[in-house]
Amino acid sequence: MADRPETSAAPKSNKPALQLHVPEPRYRPGDEVDYSHLEIPEAGTQPRPDETSDPKDMLDFAYGLVRVLGEDNKAHGAWDPKLDADTLRTMLRNMAMVRAFDDRMFRGQRQGKTSFYMKCTGEEATSVASSMALASDDMVFPSYRQQGILIARGYPIVDMINQIYSNKGDKLKGRQLPIMYSSREHSFFSISGNLATQTPQAVGWAMASAIKGDSRIAATWVGEGSTAEGDFHSACTFATVYNAPVILNVINNQWAISSFSGFAGAERTTFAARALGYGLAGLRVDGNDALACYAAQQWAANRARANAGPTLIEYFTYRAEGHSTSDDPTGYRSAQEREEWPLGDPVMRLKNHLIELGEWDEDRQSAMDLECAELVKAATKEAEKNGILGHGMHHPFHTMFEDVYEELPWNLEEQAEQAIRERQVKWPKGGPGA
Amino acid sequence: MSIDVKDQATGDTGTERRLNMIEAINDALDIMLERDNDVIVMGEDVGYFGGVFRCTAGLQEKHGKTRVFDTPISECGIIGVAVGMGAYGLRPVPEIQFADYIYPGLDQLISEAARLRYRSANDYIAPMTVRSPFGGGIFGGQTHSQSPEAIFAHVAGLKTVIPATPYDAKGLLISAIEDNDPVIFFEPKRIYNGPFSGYYDKPVEPWKKHKDSVVPEGYYKVPLGKARHVTEGEALTVLAYGTMVHVAEAVCEAKGIDADILDLRTIVPLDIEAIEASVEKTGRCLIVHEATRTAGFGAELSALVTERCFYNLEAPVERVTGFDTPYPHSLEWAYFPGPVRIGEAIDKILKD
Numbered sequence: 001m002a003d004r005p006e007t008s009a010a011p012k013s014n015k016p017a018l019q020l021h022v023p024e025p026r027y028r029p030g031d032e033v034d035y036s037h038l039e040i041p042e043a044g045t046q047p048r049p050d051e052t053s054d055p056k057d058m059l060d061f062a063y064g065l066v067r068v069l070g071e072d073n074k075a076h077g078a079w080d081p082k083l084d085a086d087t088l089r090t091m092l093r094n095m096a097m098v099r100a101f102d103d104r105m106f107r108g109q110r111q112g113k114t115s116f117y118m119k120c121t122g123e124e125a126t127s128v129a130s131s132m133a134l135a136s137d138d139m140v141f142p143s144y145r146q147q148g149i150l151i152a153r154g155y156p157i158v159d160m161i162n163q164i165y166s167n168k169g170d171k172l173k174g175r176q177l178p179i180m181y182s183s184r185e186h187s188f189f190s191i192s193g194n195l196a197t198q199t200p201q202a203v204g205w206a207m208a209s210a211i212k213g214d215s216r217i218a219a220t221w222v223g224e225g226s227t228a229e230g231d232f233h234s235a236c237t238f239a240t241v242y243n244a245p246v247i248l249n250v251i252n253n254q255w256a257i258s259s260f261s262g263f264a265g266a267e268r269t270t271f272a273a274r275a276l277g278y279g280l281a282g283l284r285v286d287g288n289d290a291l292a293c294y295a296a297q298q299w300a301a302n303r304a305r306a307n308a309g310p311t312l313i314e315y316f317t318y319r320a321e322g323h324s325t326s327d328d329p330t331g332y333r334s335a336q337e338r339e340e341w342p343l344g345d346p347v348m349r350l351k352n353h354l355i356e357l358g359e360w361d362e363d364r365q366s367a368m369d370l371e372c373a374e375l376v377k378a379a380t381k382e383a384e385k386n387g388i389l390g391h392g393m394h395h396p397f398h399t400m401f402e403d404v405y406e407e408l409p410w411n412l413e414e415q416a417e418q419a420i421r422e423r424q425v426k427w428p429k430g431g432p433g434a
Numbered sequence: 435m436s437i438d439v440k441d442q443a444t445g446d447t448g449t450e451r452r453l454n455m456i457e458a459i460n461d462a463l464d465i466m467l468e469r470d471n472d473v474i475v476m477g478e479d480v481g482y483f484g485g486v487f488r489c490t491a492g493l494q495e496k497h498g499k500t501r502v503f504d505t506p507i508s509e510c511g512i513i514g515v516a517v518g519m520g521a522y523g524l525r526p527v528p529e530i531q532f533a534d535y536i537y538p539g540l541d542q543l544i545s546e547a548a549r550l551r552y553r554s555a556n557d558y559i560a561p562m563t564v565r566s567p568f569g570g571g572i573f574g575g576q577t578h579s580q581s582p583e584a585i586f587a588h589v590a591g592l593k594t595v596i597p598a599t600p601y602d603a604k605g606l607l608i609s610a611i612e613d614n615d616p617v618i619f620f621e622p623k624r625i626y627n628g629p630f631s632g633y634y635d636k637p638v639e640p641w642k643k644h645k646d647s648v649v650p651e652g653y654y655k656v657p658l659g660k661a662r663h664v665t666e667g668e669a670l671t672v673l674a675y676g677t678m679v680h681v682a683e684a685v686c687e688a689k690g691i692d693a694d695i696l697d698l699r700t701i702v703p704l705d706i707e708a709i710e711a712s713v714e715k716t717g718r719c720l721i722v723h724e725a726t727r728t729a730g731f732g733a734e735l736s737a738l739v740t741e742r743c744f745y746n747l748e749a750p751v752e753r754v755t756g757f758d759t760p761y762p763h764s765l766e767w768a769y770f771p772g773p774v775r776i777g778e779a780i781d782k783i784l785k786d
Contacts, residue, residue, distance in 0.1 A: 139521075139522075141518070171555060171557075172553065172554065172555045172557075173555045175552060175553055175555065176553050180553070182553070182554040182555070182557045182558065183557065184554075184557045184558060189521060189558065190550060190553055190554035190557060190558050192545065192546060192553075194541060194545045194546070197514065197541060197542060197545065197546050199514075200510065200511050200514025200515050200517075200518065200542070201514055201515070201517045201518035201521065201546070202518060203511075203514075203515055203518060204514060204515025204516060204517060204518025204519045204521075204522075204526075205518035205519065205521055205522045206518070207515060207518070207519065208518065208519040208522035208523070208524045209522060210500075211474065211500045211501075211524070212522075212524075218518070230510050230538070231510055231511075231514060231541070231542070233508075234506075234508045234510045234511030234514055235511070235514070237506050237508060237511060238505075238506060238508070238511050238514075238515050241506055403551045403552045403555060403556050404551070404552050404590050404591050405551075405591065405593070405615050405703075406551070406559075406613075406614045406615055409659070409702075409703045409704075410703075410706055411704075411706075
């Protein structure tokens with residue numbers, strides 16, 4: 001090796017030694033949790049700017065917190081979307097359905113019916129309420145924790161479970177990891193699993209819609225941790241350069257597996273403030289407040305439809321459960337965090353608001369929760385008729401080779417023949433698990 | 435831009451239109467922008483300026499700023515938005531200014547564009563044609579000379595096309611744009627302006643003297659996955675693509691070798707039938723590419739020929755390639771797999 005300058009642990013001059021800062025979360029397992037450092041404004045105190053506002057005039061919104069539902073369970077202030085009671089009940093039911101679905105699928109994974117599952121407990125409002133503010137044909141580019149969008153858009157629960165089980169009813173032919181749904185019919189883009197790749201894709205879709213003079217807009221969801229990916233920077237740059245009709249939703253649930261939001265820069269600034277450097281409109285929103293989530297998305301959608309520009313929205317929320325069924329958060333964070341989270345639970349807050357309005361009661365809530373659980377249970381039984389992972393009821397072998405290209409090239413034809421030949425030897429009864 | 439010539443060698447009447455590779459590519463883009471409103475062209479410097487190699491010259495003026503436009507310097511962004519545009523229903527034709535710059539876009543190509551059809555079970559597709567100048571021989575140094583085709587050939591779901599003549603460049607590009615799978619379209623920049631014999635110290639021959647510079651007006655296609663016979667012969671098979679087709683042809687001609695030269699045109703999909711038929715006929719096979727040797731596409735070709743034509747072979751398959759180094763600047767012509775390296779390999783194959 002060529003001669004290199006010597007490196008030494010000890011500084012040789014009297015200049016101050018440089019120090020590397022490695023972020024550390026406030027609380028680790030067993031620690032007492034105190035969230036008094038968080039600045040949480042009272043609901044209703046934030047003004048609502050015009051949708052065509054210049055991002056330069058919106059700096060406060062990137063650092064503040066838009067909140068509608070107060071401690072008194074009433075809706076407050078200019079951001080109140082003033083939804084009718086039926087819409088609020090639909091929103092509540094969608095969120096309850098997501099929760100019932102998550103509970104059942106999590107158990108299904110523990111029972112060995114599939115390999116993997118991811119819950120969105122505590123974050124239901126960020127997908128359900130925000131997607132309800134979009135038109136049903138606005139295109140969404142979600143990450144892996146937005147099952148609430150599919151449920152809000154009426155995608156059949158049994159199809160979701162077929163996908164999770166990778167069974168012969170799976171519309172994705174058993175090719176994708178569980179929960180990586182796709183539904184063109186529901187304007188729901190195929191979920192990748194590689195992080196933040198969907199963000200420039202959403203911008204590209206929005207650019208295409210603008211090129212064509214269409215009226216549909218695009219929205220994407222990304223976790224705060226993966227805003228560190230270059231793709232997100234590309235998305236923000238292209239969005240602002242072409243004034244694309246797109247909404248960039250950042251779900252700040254505080255944790256990216258075991259890495260707290262500080263590893264994406266949260267010790268220094270907010271995620272909504274990322275918008276400022278790009279000249280995007282930036283909003284920071286109480287992500288556990290379904291009405292604030294709806295109102296922010298509606299504001300951004302109006303802005304996009306008026307060709308007034310893209311918006312970056314940070315939803316400040318908390319990942320109440322592990323990252324996935326493969327994760328154990330007791331190994332890296334204090335269990336008290338969930339209990340002490342100062343923004344409460346999104347389902348309870350919306351329920352209490354409806355009760356406060358005189359449009360709901362505890363009995364109806366219990367009946368609805370039971371109904372959701374029963375519906376999911378019935379859908380699970382229905383899906384299990386198509387098989388569970390590893391139990392033989394999968395798509396035919398040849399489908400493994402299809403859709404790599406529009407047409408099968410010679411090498412895939414040859415390999416398909418080989419797979420089918422191997423099958424006779426490996427599984428004389430038919431296939432894996434049979 | 436067409437060159438109306440009266441070619442004395444062919445006795446042509448002057449109705450034939452002769453184009454160089456750049457003009458042929460420009461013509462294909464122009465035709466597809468005209469025929470299909472869903473085609474858009476984007477990339478760094480491709481708009482008003484018309485591209486650093488002029489391949490998109492005049493297209494913005496003719497087709498408008500929302501059909502042909504400049505992009506930020508972000509290959510990840512260019513490919514990423516192209517995936518979204520494809521999902522919408524457009525047929526984006528992004529340009530990556532040099533193949534050497536494509537790497538920031540690799541995740542969007544490999545994990546997204548290439549797999550979208552598969553992972554969504556045909557729900558969404560990514561019909562894009564990524565054009566990019568590639569290869570050396572222009573004193574581009576190590577960041578303007580690479581031939582990364584093997585990286586893309588290795589990725590299931592991508593097609594990789596490399597034209598060697600103006601006629602093919604136009605017809606293959608039209609096929610690529612109409613293809614419903616993502617296509618990497620590498621343009622050998624050494625032969626943009628004229629075919630290259632490999633003798634770097636000889637003057638550049640313009641395309642207009644080459645028979646394959648006759649490029650018809652209007653729409654035509656050259657299918658992906660069909661190799662082209664450059665010369666037919668009995669002594670040995672030469673498998674090549676891009677610039678190296680011309681170098682190999684010049685060497686065989688100079689040495690008086692009765693070679694069966696195949697221009698592969700597309701390495702994925704690969705015309706395996708043409709390769710097998712040729713090697714069965716000649717029993718000897720030389721593979722030539724400019725890219726580095728180890729795990730280059732020549733390794734795949736060599737394996738295929740050995741596996742499928744072993745009992746026809748009368749000599750080991752030989753590869754002539756670039757060296758396993760970055761593309762050097764001052765020693766470019768020492769690196770380039772030119773006539774000496776090819777000639778030596780031919781002698782070795784024909785020895786017994």
